[in-house]
Amino acid sequence: MGDDLISAPLPVEQMKARLDAVEGFIKELGLSRTQFDVFRLMKRVTDYFSARVFMVMNMPPVGSPTLAASSVITNWPAEMLSEYDSHNLLLSSPVFERLRSVSVPFAFDMMAVARERDAKTSEITKSLFSRFNMPRGGCFPVCDGAGNRGIVTWTGDMPAFSTPDMMALNYLSAHIFNRLAEIRDMDARVTETLTEREIECLNWTAAGKTSIEISEIMGLSEHTINHYLNRATKKLDTVNRTQAVAKALRLGLIK
Known part of the structure; x- marks a missing residue:
């Protein structure tokens, strides 16, 4: 599930291009005024890194039965998310078990993750993530200014993220979660005024x-x-x- 899933480093020219792209995403993020603005940006980030889907979520409480309840913004297929929750896969997820105990980003492979589950949920997990072309990805633990913990994930059928990709996505994730918290605070102030x-x-x-x-x-x-x-x-x-x-x-x- 960890560092061995990260691909070889990118050439210097490609790494510079990645950094320039990230700088552009960060500038655009600062201009976002709504969650939908951030959602559209996330779709472009997802495409840029050749992933298929993303999810920004609050850290699910221990014992929480559904992933949807913790999701802030995502473009996971509705059917995929519904099936994931209908089988209570969050309760026994090795990925979320690790996320609750670490604060560093890590790559994952769903086939390897499935092998850490019991026989029943292992087969369901493999079938579900294969059917929706989401065999691998990266998880990025984050927190906002108030200390609330969250997670940003990118998943798809792209090659394993390179080390520069993981670094860039980790940096982006921190900014994304913080900006969403700022937008939420702005909305709360508007409601009061x-x-x-x-x-x-x-x-x-x-x-x-x-x-x-x-x-x-x-x-x-x-x-x-x-x-x-x-x-x-x-x-x-x-x-x-x-x-x-x-x-x-x-x-x-x-x-």
Whole structure:
């Protein structure tokens, strides 16, 4: 499961190209404002390193039966994740057992991991990860500024990650998990600062009402309604009402 699965080092030219790409990803990450922004970036990182899927998750509590409950963002196929959880594979996962006891990144091979399981879950694991073309990958333990532990993984049918790849992905993982925590904190502050009137206006906008219609419903002037909506748009760090409504829906501020 460990260092012996890492491939030979890259040539100097390829290593420099990797570092330049990582620098670009980090700059773009700093401009991300939503989880979806980070999701799109993660897809490009995944493609760049020839992997198939990624997952950013909080460290699952001991005894947690499902992986989905700890996932923050992922592009794992829904069917794959559902099957993984339906067989309770997290409870007996050698990968997560190791992740709870180490703070260093490591590569893994699912066939080797499966051999560490009991006979029943071993066969299920081999079949599942083979069917979805996810035979190997890398795990990167991370933590945010508040000390919350997490994990970033990349999995696929690519060749084993090189040492420079593991170093680059480890560096990226730390930045990704931290940025997601920052976005979560920003969202929490927005939730606290939006007023009841602003949320009500967003609710009616989401229902398809115009400013004039909302003014009639709420018994306020159209100018006042526009003022509430413009202020809500700025507080949500969005550029228009459509984006404001979409973000408010995502944050659970409106339904």
